[in-house]
Amino acid sequence: MKFNIQCVRGNQARLGYLAEVGCHGNKTLETPLCMLYTKGGSAPYITAEVLKKLQDVPSMAHMPLNQVASFQETIAGFKDGIAKFAALDNQLVYTSNNDPAVEVPTGYNTKTGIGLWGKGGKTQLDCEGYIQCIEAMIPDWFQSMSDADTDSTSTNKRAGKAVERTIKFLDLILENLKTSKTLEKSVLFGSIVGGYDMGARKKCICETVARNVQGFVLEGFHRLGPSTEDFDIKQHSDFISNIIKLLPDDAPRLMHNVWRPDSILIAIELGIDVFDSSYPLYMLKFILSLGCGAEISMLNFEYCDLDSIPSDCWSYILT
Amino acid sequence: SHALTFKVIAECSTTKARVGKMTLPHNEVNTPVFMPVGTQGTLKSMLPEQLKELDCRIMLSNTYHLGNRPGAELLEKAGGLHKFMNWDRNLLTDSGGFQMVSLLKLAEITEEGVKFESPYDGSEMMLTPEKSIEIQNAIGADIIMQLDDVVHSTTTGPRVEEAMYRTIRWLDRCLKAHKRPHDQNIFPIVQGGLDAELRKKCAQELTKRDVAGFAIGGLSGGEEKCYFWRMVDVSTDHLPSQKPRYLMGVGFAEDLVVCSALGCDMYDCVFPTRTARFGNALVPTGSLNLKHKSFSNDYRPIDESCECSTCKQYTRAYLHMVAQTTSPVTCTLLTVHNVAYQLNLMRSIQNSIKEDKFPDFIKRFFHVRHPDGHYPEWAVEALKKVNVNLNELSHKNNCTDSVNKVKS
Ligand SMILES: [Zn+2]
Ligand SMILES: [Zn+2]
Numbered sequence: 130m131k132f133n134i135q136c137v138r139g140n141q142a143r144l145g146y147l148a149e150v151g152c153h154g155n156k157t158l159e160t161p162l163c164m165l166y167t168k169g170g171s172a173p174y175i176t177a178e179v180l181k182k183l184q185d186v187p188s189m190a191h192m193p194l195n196q197v198a199s200f201q202e203t204i205a206g207f208k209d210g211i212a213k214f215a216a217l218d219n220q221l222v223y224t225s226n227n228d229p230a231v232e233v234p235t236g237y238n239t240k241t242g243i244g245l246w247g248k249g250g251k252t253q254l255d256c257e258g259y260i261q262c263i264e265a266m267i268p269d270w271f272q273s274m275s276d277a278d279t280d281s282t283s284t285n286k287r288a289g290k291a292v293e294r295t296i297k298f299l300d301l302i303l304e305n306l307k308t309s310k311t312l313e314k315s316v317l318f319g320s321i322v323g324g325y326d327m328g329a330r331k332k333c334i335c336e337t338v339a340r341n342v343q344g345f346v347l348e349g350f351h352r353l354g355p356s357t358e359d360f361d362i363k364q365h366s367d368f369i370s371n372i373i374k375l376l377p378d379d380a381p382r383l384m385h386n387v388w389r390p391d392s393i394l395i396a397i398e399l400g401i402d403v404f405d406s407s408y409p410l411y412m413l414k415f416i417l418s419l420g421c422g423a424e425i426s427m428l429n430f431e432y433c434d435l436d437s438i439p440s441d442c443w444s445y446i447l448t
Numbered sequence: 449s450h451a452l453t454f455k456v457i458a459e460c461s462t463t464k465a466r467v468g469k470m471t472l473p474h475n476e477v478n479t480p481v482f483m484p485v486g487t488q489g490t491l492k493s494m495l496p497e498q499l500k501e502l503d504c505r506i507m508l509s510n511t512y513h514l515g516n517r518p519g520a521e522l523l524e525k526a527g528g529l530h531k532f533m534n535w536d537r538n539l540l541t542d543s544g545g546f547q548m549v550s551l552l553k554l555a556e557i558t559e560e561g562v563k564f565e566s567p568y569d570g571s572e573m574m575l576t577p578e579k580s581i582e583i584q585n586a587i588g589a590d591i592i593m594q595l596d597d598v599v600h601s602t603t604t605g606p607r608v609e610e611a612m613y614r615t616i617r618w619l620d621r622c623l624k625a626h627k628r629p630h631d632q633n634i635f636p637i638v639q640g641g642l643d644a645e646l647r648k649k650c651a652q653e654l655t656k657r658d659v660a661g662f663a664i665g666g667l668s669g670g671e672e673k674c675y676f677w678r679m680v681d682v683s684t685d686h687l688p689s690q691k692p693r694y695l696m697g698v699g700f701a702e703d704l705v706v707c708s709a710l711g712c713d714m715y716d717c718v719f720p721t722r723t724a725r726f727g728n729a730l731v732p733t734g735s736l737n738l739k740h741k742s743f744s745n746d747y748r749p750i751d752e753s754c755e756c757s758t759c760k761q762y763t764r765a766y767l768h769m770v771a772q773t774t775s776p777v778t779c780t781l782l783t784v785h786n787v788a789y790q791l792n793l794m795r796s797i798q799n800s801i802k803e804d805k806f807p808d809f810i811k812r813f814f815h816v817r818h819p820d821g822h823y824p825e826w827a828v829e830a831l832k833k834v835n836v837n838l839n840e841l842s843h844k845n846n847c848t849d850s851v852n853k854v855k856s
Contacts, residue, residue: 169775170766176780179495200769203744207765208528217763248773 130316132160132381141373141400143281147381150315151269156188160381160402161393164191166230168409170215173410179217190220191405194262195245197254201262210267223270224263225346226277226320229385230407238276240294242401256301257394264311266431270344271284272383274298277318279347288324290351293331295322299340317342318383319371322349325365326410334375344381347401357386358408362395366437373400450660451590452477452633460806463834464684464711470661472590474530474538475505479692479713480792480797482699483508483540484721486533492721493780493813494787496535502756502788506538506590508716511583512547516567520586539589539694540716543580544580546665551599553570555582557597559614577621581634585627591665593692594622596637601669608641612650615639637665644682645708651686661852664712673826675785677684677706681779681833684711696743699732701793704705705813706827708797710807720790724782727771730789732816736764738782743768756788789839807836 134145147158165172165187172180172190172407179184192211197204207214212222226243227233237244254262257275276294298321306312319342323329337345350365351357357410362369376382376396385401387396451473458467468479480571481853484491484499485508486811492497499507505555509529513521513531523715526532529539531579548562549555555564561576577595580786584592593617597611654662655719664683667676680695687693692713699717707715720730727739729750736750749759752768758767758781770778800809821839828838 169773169777171770171775171777174493174776175778176784177761178498178778178784179780181499182495196775197769197775200744200772203765203769206745207747207763212764214763216766437648447551 132379134378140398143279143400143402151265151316152219153269157222158221161397162403163187163406164403165220167192167215168407169196170211170217176289180217187406188221189223191223191225192266192268193226194224194394195227195247197247197266198254199246199247199249201265205261205265208374211265212219212267221269222266224266224268225272225273225405227353228407229353229357229405230355230410230420232356233278233352235278235352238278238294238387240297243274243276244317256298256305256428260302260305260309263323266308267311268315270316270318272318272346273320273342275322275348277320277322278352279322279324279349280351281361282323285326285329288326289358290331291322291324292329295320295333298334299337303340308410316344318344320346320348324349325368327368327371328351330372332374334372338377342380344383345376347382348386351386353386355374358388360386366395366399429444450633451629451631452660453480454661456690458802458804460709462802462803462807463836464774465797465801465806465839466711466713467798468692470714472538474536477505477538478798480704480708480794481506481714482704482794483706483714483716484787484790485510485716487513490533490728491783491787493783495804497535498757498784499787500537501790503683504787504791506540507535508540508542509582509587509589509762510547511541511587512551514587515540525772526585528586530588539594540591541584541587541589542591543595544575545580545595549574550607561595563632578625581622581625585626585632587633588628591633591635591661592759594634594636596617596639596665599666601641601666601671602834603641608643609646612646616650616653619654619679622644622659624724634660635663637663637696638683638687639666640679641666641772642671642679642804644678647679647682648686649843651683655686656689661694662687663694663696664681665696667695673824674829677710677826677830678788680707680710680712681830699790702814702817702824702827704793705810706830709810709831709836719833720786721783724786725777725779727782729782730766730786734817738764738767739771740768750785751789754785754788758785810836811838
């Protein structure tokens with residue numbers, strides 16, 4: 130993968146593009162980049178057929194591992210990876226460990242592995258199991274296994290443990306990767322964890338940068354899920370900025386759960402390049418939850434000005 | 449003259465089945481036809497564009513739901529339902545009565561109309577034949593239904609007769625209230641419960657009115673199948689052959705095949721879309737529940753011979769996975785396939801009638817679904833009535849006996 134930065138504006142805001150990514154040598158991706166959020170490999174409610182009809186669909190599909198970890202055998206049996214399995218062969222695929230839209234239960238990571246929660250319950254993965262899972266999915270990008278089970282209430286001791294584990298996972302994964310033919314072209318993103326302990330963060334960055342990774346995922350600020358809508362990136366902007374200053378310039382930086390448009394602008398200013406898009410689904414669920422009873426109403430039509438809605442959108446609204 | 453012309457272009461030489469070309473304001477429809485049901489103006493989880501790609505030419509919408517939301521006024525302001533939902537093909541709306549009686553506990557039927565309590569503010573409201581037509585005129589569907597007096601299909605006694613005659617009186621009120629005969633067609637509804645004499649009487653009365661087509665109602669509500677097919681049979685016998693016959697609420701594949709043999713031309717049912725929501729895919733052998741573990745390593749499409757976008761792009765294993773993860777795309781993928789299955793089935797029926805090979809088609813169809821030869825008794829009987837012998841060595845006909853007992 131090649132990452133070219135065209136210009137840096139303001140503090141750290143970068144305009145760039147990614148080329149020769151994973152198995153899609155001919156594709157370039159412009160950054161800042163928003164990924165297509167998926168559930169079980171498909172955009173929520175949207176089939177591959179309908180996706181083709183939409184404009185400006187992000188080229189990078191984001192497929193959280195926890196959703197499909199328990200279907201590893203099913204995906205592996207298909208042999209050609211999750212993109213083709215999900216009929217999104219034209220998309221690039223990024224796998225994160227967890228689904229940004231769902232809160233991660235705390236306390237299930239260990240020295241030897243992590244707990245991933247899907248619809249069918251928990252899947253415990255050690256590094257070997259993790260690599261098997263990634264080999265089944267064959268993503269273009271994947272996030273290194275990590276212990277991101279920290280938030281603002283975590284002690285420095287816990288943050289330090291998170292870093293220790295995450296670096297150990299990274300070493301084992303790099304070891305496993307050496308012999309993996311399937312993942313030859315896949316790009317590994319190192320996970321930067323360590324809660325709100327700058328010492329731990331520094332250590333994590335030092336160790337990760339020293340290893341062979343091509344991008345970074347900043348996490349461990351919260352436990353994902355709907356409550357992160359209120360995660361105030363502004364409040365933590367100095368802390369995040371100091372983390373980013375330690376990262377090399379020439380690698381893309383990804384951060385999950387930066388949802389609200391105003392937060393995204395701040396994150397771009399801080400130097401984040403890649404974002405997830407689980408927010409629209411979350412917003413849709415929120416709007417649906419406002420309706421009452423079994424029949425769901427998204428809009429009160431008495432106040433609805435028909436002229437302001439393009440006619441193509443009406444049927445979506447009614448669905 | 450009506451905003452509908454119907455031409456029978458082929459007839460089966462053995463059964464009562466026929467192929468028709470029905471021309472409506474928004475395009476031509478080949479019959480026998482299955483109409484997918486879009487409750488609130490849209491077929492759940494499918495775009496109008498996708499329906500067009502499956503060559504769906506007519507769909508149904510529920511007046512009751514549309515009347516509540518977005519409401520007739522707004523629909524009129526939007527230029528009718530066609531524009532509102534971005535569907536430039538044909539639409540059919542029901543009268544709203546059936547849904548009121550089945551959805552609202554306090555619905556009560558008087559000569560004036562269906563009285564009910566508003567589900568919103570508890571006030572007393574009335575759906576009259578005139579009101580139903582007024583709403584349907586605002587919605588603007590190509591075919592609209594008269595308000596009928598609905599009784600449960602297993603009701604017996606004088607209530608059935610009362611409902612039948614009231615339905616005829618309400619038809620006259622509907623026809624009088626109709627404001628758009630130039631581009632909308634009212635279909636009357638044959639009622640009469642499970643009484644063949646009442647059905648015949650009703651069909652004969654309705655036929656005296658100047659209408660473009662007919663519906664057969666009050667069936668498919670849980671009555672025994674041996675009564676069901678007899679009521680369909682007697683109704684088609686007494687309806688004019690040069691007009692379309694719409695059998696309401698019917699959509700199981702076996703029912704579609706048998707009732708087409710009995711001379712029905714149009715069908716609607718929520719079953720194909722509803723069953724999709726439970727992870728079921730319709731196939732020639734019946735249906736597959738994709739949540740079942742056996743599909744976790746089945747990398748074939750739902751149906752090798754299906755041309756739908758789901759079958760062309762996705763495997764059973766993938767559908768199994770998304771069904772288990774309750775991904776909201778599952779319903780969409782299965783709905784597309786199930787609607788495609790229904791429309792394909794109807795096309796196969798049409799083609800076999802045109803080639804005058806419908807009896808062979810029926811036999812093959814049933815054999816694929818019941819390779820053990822245990823055909824449903826009602827289907828064997830119904831098909832025998834129209835000269836198709838599904839099984840020379842069919843099981844004993846208990847069904848006939850029980851019908852005769854009820855009559856005597
Ligand atoms: Zn829109
Ligand atoms: Zn299909």
